[in-house]
Amino acid sequence: xxxxxxxxxxxxxxxxxxxxxxxxxxxxxxxxxxxxxxxxxxxxxxxxxxxxxxxxxxxxxxxxxxxxxxxxxxxxxxxxxxxxxxxxxxxxxxxxxxxxxxxxxxxxxxxxxxxxxxxxxxxxxxxxxxxxxxxxxxxxxxxxxxxxxxxxxxxxxxxxxxxxxxxxxxxxxxxxxxxxxxxxxxxxxxxxxxxxxxxxxxxxxxxxxxxxxxxxxxxxxxxxxxxxxxxxxxxxxxxxxxxxxxxxxxxxxxxxxxxxxxxxxxxxxxxxxxxxxxxxxxxx
Amino acid sequence: xxxxxxxxxxxxxxxxxxxxxxxxxxxxxxxxxxxxxxxxxxxxxxxxxxxxxxxxxxxxxxxxxxxxxxxxxxxxxxxxxxxxxxxxxxxxxxxxxxxxxxxxxxxxxxxxxxxxxxxxxxxxxxxxxxxxxxxxxxxxxxxxxxxxxxxxxxxxxxxxxxxxxxxxxxxxxxxxxxxxxxxxxxxxxxxxxxxxxxxxxxxxxxxxxxxxxxxxxxxxxxxxxxxxxxxxxxxxxxxxxxxxxxxxxxxxxxxxxxxxxxxxxxxxxxxxxxxxxxxxxxxxxxxxxxxxxxxxxxxxxxxxxxxxxxxxxxxxxxxxxxxxxxxxxxxxxxxxxxxxxxxxxxxxxxxxxxxxxxxxxxxxxxxxxxxxxxxxxxxxxxxxxxxxxxxxxxxxxxxxxxxxxxxxxxxxxxxxxxxxxxxxxxxxxxx
Numbered sequence: 001x002x003x004x005x006x007x008x009x010x011x012x013x014x015x016x017x018x019x020x021x022x023x024x025x026x027x028x029x030x031x032x033x034x035x036x037x038x039x040x041x042x043x044x045x046x047x048x049x050x051x052x053x054x055x056x057x058x059x060x061x062x063x064x065x066x067x068x069x070x071x072x073x074x075x076x077x078x079x080x081x082x083x084x085x086x087x088x089x090x091x092x093x094x095x096x097x098x099x100x101x102x103x104x105x106x107x108x109x110x111x112x113x114x115x116x117x118x119x120x121x122x123x124x125x126x127x128x129x130x131x132x133x134x135x136x137x138x139x140x141x142x143x144x145x146x147x148x149x150x151x152x153x154x155x156x157x158x159x160x161x162x163x164x165x166x167x168x169x170x171x172x173x174x175x176x177x178x179x180x181x182x183x184x185x186x187x188x189x190x191x192x193x194x195x196x197x198x199x200x201x202x203x204x205x206x207x208x209x210x211x212x213x214x215x216x217x218x219x220x221x222x223x224x225x226x227x228x229x230x231x232x233x234x235x236x237x238x239x240x241x242x243x244x245x246x247x248x249x250x251x252x253x254x255x256x257x258x259x260x261x262x263x264x265x266x267x268x269x270x271x272x273x274x275x276x277x278x279x280x281x282x283x284x
Numbered sequence: 285x286x287x288x289x290x291x292x293x294x295x296x297x298x299x300x301x302x303x304x305x306x307x308x309x310x311x312x313x314x315x316x317x318x319x320x321x322x323x324x325x326x327x328x329x330x331x332x333x334x335x336x337x338x339x340x341x342x343x344x345x346x347x348x349x350x351x352x353x354x355x356x357x358x359x360x361x362x363x364x365x366x367x368x369x370x371x372x373x374x375x376x377x378x379x380x381x382x383x384x385x386x387x388x389x390x391x392x393x394x395x396x397x398x399x400x401x402x403x404x405x406x407x408x409x410x411x412x413x414x415x416x417x418x419x420x421x422x423x424x425x426x427x428x429x430x431x432x433x434x435x436x437x438x439x440x441x442x443x444x445x446x447x448x449x450x451x452x453x454x455x456x457x458x459x460x461x462x463x464x465x466x467x468x469x470x471x472x473x474x475x476x477x478x479x480x481x482x483x484x485x486x487x488x489x490x491x492x493x494x495x496x497x498x499x500x501x502x503x504x505x506x507x508x509x510x511x512x513x514x515x516x517x518x519x520x521x522x523x524x525x526x527x528x529x530x531x532x533x534x535x536x537x538x539x540x541x542x543x544x545x546x547x548x549x550x551x552x553x554x555x556x557x558x559x560x561x562x563x564x565x566x567x568x569x570x571x572x573x574x575x576x577x578x579x580x581x582x583x584x585x586x587x588x589x590x591x592x593x594x595x596x597x598x599x600x601x602x603x604x605x606x607x608x609x610x611x612x613x614x615x616x617x618x619x620x621x622x623x624x625x626x627x628x629x630x631x632x633x634x635x636x637x638x639x640x641x642x643x644x645x646x647x648x649x650x651x652x653x654x655x656x657x658x659x660x661x662x663x664x665x666x667x668x669x670x671x672x673x674x675x676x677x678x679x680x681x682x683x684x685x686x687x688x689x690x691x692x693x694x695x696x697x698x699x700x701x702x703x704x705x706x707x708x709x710x711x712x713x714x715x
Contacts, residue, residue: 006391007393009388010390011384037406040409116399118423279383282299
C-alpha cells in the first residue's frame with residue numbers, strides 16, 4: 001500500500017559539496033530575470049540613466065590622475081596616466097561590485113529567501129553576471145579612450161596575450177564571487193564581518209595596484225612589495241595593463257598562481273555557502 | 285486517490301531564543317566540539333516545549349516536536365493552531381526555506397509554496413516584468429509563463445496597469461496580480477499560508493474558487509494554513525491541529541475545527557470541580573453535569589450523546605459551601621463550535637423554584653423533544669443565588685454531541701451547515 005520509493009527528501013543532513021548544478025540550470029530563466037532586474041532598475045527614474053555607468057569610472061579616473069599623477073607625481077611610464085587609471089578603475093570596480101554585491105546575499109535577500117525556495121546560489125551568480133554587463137559597458141568607454149590615445153600617437157599596443165583578457169576578467173569575477181560567498185555565509189550569524197568588509201574593500205584597493213604600477217611600488221617600498229606582488233588582484237590588473245597598454249609585467253607562473261587562488265576561494269565559497277543556505281533564515 | 289504523496293516522519297525543529305551574541309559562539313563551539321568527538325548535539329536534549337505564554341528555563345525550544353503525518357494525492361490538508369503553534373515553521377520546512385533539526389519529509393512531485401504573495405516584486409518594474417520575475421521565482425520557466433500570461437492578467441483584472449511600475453499600484457491590485465501568478469503555478473503539492481486574508485470580497489471568492497479548482501479539478505494536493513475557519517471548512521478535506529509544536533489532532537474537518545476552537549472543553553463532565561478557570565463567589569460549585577436521553581423507548585444514561593428529537597434529562601450536582609437553604613437560578617447556554625449562541629434554558633424564565641441545601645444538591649432539567657440538528661454543542665453553566673450574586677460560571681466547558689436520527693420519519697434530513705440548528709415538525713399542502 002505504501003510506496004516506499006520517494007523522489008525527494010528533506011532531512012537535516014547536509015551534503016558538503018552539493019552544488020546541484022542541475023537545479024541551477026532549471027532555474028536559468030530566473031537567473032536571467034534577476035540579471036535583467038539588476039541592470040535595468042538601478043537607474044530607473046533618473047535622467048541620465050545608464051550614462052551613470054560611464055560617469056562613475058570617468059570622474060574617478062580624472063580625480064585619480066589629478067591626485068596621484070599630477071600632484072603626487074606617480075609615474076606611469078609612457079602610458080597616458082588617465083588611460084592607466086581608467087583601466088585599473090574599470091577592473092577594480094568589477095571586482096568591488098562583485099564582492100560587495102555578493103557579500104550581503106543572505107542579509108539583503110532575507111525577505112525573499114524567507115518566503116520562497118530557489119537555489120540560493122542563483123543570487124550571487126546573478127550579481128556577478130549583471131556586474132559583468134556593467135563592466136562591458138564600461139569597457140566600451142575604455143576602448144573609446146584607448147582608440148583616441150592610440151590615434152594621437154600614444155605608445156600603446158595590443159600583444160599576443162590579448163586572448164587571455166576574458167580569462168583575467170573571469171578571474172576577477174571569480175575572486176569577487178568566492179570571497180563574497182564566504183563573507184555572506186559568515187555574516188548571517190555574526191555581523192562583525194560586515195563592518196570589516198566596508199573598510200576592508202577600501203584598503204584593499206590601495207594594495208591592488210589600481211593607481212600605480214607594481215614597479216613603482218617596488219622602487220619606493222621594496223621591503224613591502226610582497227603585499228602587492230602576491231595579491232592576486234594586483235597581479236590581474238598588472239597583467240591586463242601589460243596586455244592592453246604594453247606596460248608592467250607578465251609571467252605565466254603568476255597567472256597559474258592567481259588561477260589557483262581563484263579556484264580555492266571559489267571552492268571554499270561554495271562549501272561554506274552550501275552549509276549555510278539551508279538554515280540561515282533561523283539566524284539571519 | 286489513495287496514493288500517499290507526502291510523508292512526514294518525526295519532524296522536529298529547535299530554535300534558540302534570545303539574541304545572538306557572544307553566548308551563541310560559545311554554544312556553537314561546544315556543539316562543534318561534541319560533533320568532533322562523534323557525540324550527539326548536547327542542545328537537542330535540553331529543548332523545552334514551545335509555549336510562548338510560559339516562562340521557561342532553557343534558551344532552546346522545540347518549535348516543532350515529532351510531527352508525523354501523511355497526505356494523499358488530491359487531498360487538501362488544513363493546518364490550524366494558535367499563534368506560535370508551529371504552523372509557519374512547518375510550512376517553511378516543507379518549502380525548503382529552513383531545514384529540520386531532526387526527522388524527514390519525503391514527497392513525490394514538485395512543491396511550490398505561497399507563504400506570501402508578491403515575493404520578489406520589484407516596485408520599479410512594470411506589472412508585466414514582475415509577472416515574469418515572480419513566476420520564475422516561484423519556479424516556472426519563461427516559456428510556461430508566456431503561455432499563461434494572458435490568463436494571468438485576465439484573472440488579476442489589472443490589464444490597464446500592466447505596463448505601469450508596480451509601485452503605482454494600490455496594495456489590493458498588487459495582491460491580485462501576485463495571487464494570479466501563483467494561481468497558475470502547476471505544482472503537485474501547493475503550500476498556502478494565509479493569503480486569502482487580502483483582496484476584496486469579490487477577489488477572495490475568486491481565489492477560493494481557484495483553489496478548489498486546483499485541488500478538485502486538477503487533483504493537486506494542497507496544504508493550507510489559515511485562521512479563517514470558514515475557508516478551512518470550505519476548502520479542506522482533512523485537518524491537522526498544532527498545539528505548542530505538537531500535532532494534537534488529525535482527521536476530519538468538522539471535528540478538527542471543533543477540537544481547535546474548543547480545545548479547552550472538559551473531557552470529564554462528571555468532575556467539573558477540577559476546572560480552574562471559573563468565575564463567581566464560589567458559595568456553590570457545579571460538581572457534575574450529565575446528559576441522558578430517552579429515544580424510541582430506550583434510555584441512554586449519562587452519555588453526553590443525545591439523539592436528535594429525543595427526550596433529554598440534564599442532571600446537575602452542586603457542591604455547596606453555604607449549607608443553609610437558599611433559592612437559586614440555574615442557566616445553561618448552548619453554543620455551537622464557533623461560539624454562536626443557539627439556545628438558553630433557565631428556571632429564571634420558567635419560574636420553577638430551585639434551591640440549594642446541605643452538602644450537595646441535585647437538580648434535573650427535562651427537555652422533551654430535543655430537536656437540535658446533529659452537531660457538537662458546548663454548554664455554558666451559570667448559577668446564581670436569587671437576590672445575591674453569581675456563585676459559579678463555567679464557560680463552554682461541557683461538550684455534547686447530538687446524533688442524527690430520522691426526525692421526520694422520512695429518511696430525509698437537511699444536512700448542510702447553512703440549514704441552521706433546529707428541526708421542527710411541519711406540514712404543508714396546497715390551499
